[in-house]
Structure formats: C-alpha cells, structure tokens
Amino acid sequence: MPVYEYACPRCDHVTEAIRRMVDADAPLACESCGAEVQRQHSTFLAEASKPASNSQPWAGSGGGDCGCGNPHGPCNR
Ligand SMILES: [Zn+2]
Numbered sequence: 772m773p774v775y776e777y778a779c780p781r782c783d784h785v786t787e788a789i790r791r792m793v794d795a796d797a798p799l800a801c802e803s804c805g806a807e808v809q810r811q812h813s814t815f816l817a818e819a820s821k822p823a824s825n826s827q828p829w830a831g832s833g834g835g836d837c838g839c840g841n842p843h844g845p846c847n848r
Contacts, residue, residue, distance in 0.1 A: 777801075777808035785811075 775795055777786045784803035801808050 776811040778811050779804060779806055779808045781806040 772789050772791055773795075774787055774789050777788060777799055778784075779786070779801035782801065782804045784801055786799065786802050786808055788799060790797070796810060799808050800806070
C-alpha cells in the first residue's frame with residue numbers, strides 16, 4: 772500500500788500514513804495537535820515510473836565490432 776503524507780494546517784506537523792488508495796482522502800487527525808490534516812501530493816508514482824538506467828551496458832555499442840568473433844551478445848573480453 773502507498774504511503775501518504777498529511778500536513779497539519781495548524782502546526783505544520785507532517786503525519787505519514789499507510790492507507791488504501793480509496794482511503795487516501797479520508798479525514799485524519801494530526802498526531803500532534805488533533806486538527807484535521809490535509810494530504811500532500813505524493814511522490815510515490817513518480818518514483819516508481821523512473822526508467823531503469825544502464826540495464827544493458829552493451830546496447831548501442833555495435834555488437835560484433837569488437838573483434839572477439841561473437842556477433843551476438845556481449846563481448847566478454
Ligand atoms: Zn497539528
């Protein structure tokens with residue numbers, strides 16, 4: 772389940788809560804002063820959608836051009 776952050780408009784205390792997505796906007800009391808907190812924009816989806824880098828270090832290097840005799844796959848020299 773995603774982690775949501777809620778900021779208190781009264782004391783600025785940030786409360787983190789692990790909730791179901793359907794409960795994300797349900798009322799929640801500040802754990803510091805008890806006022807109703809407001810949900811912050813989550814970075815959860817942005818973090819999860821980042822493309823993986825360097826997954827194929829040999830990609831684009833022109834496999835077979837290294838002279839090792841293997842036209843396919845990475846060169847193990
Ligand atoms: Zn508060």
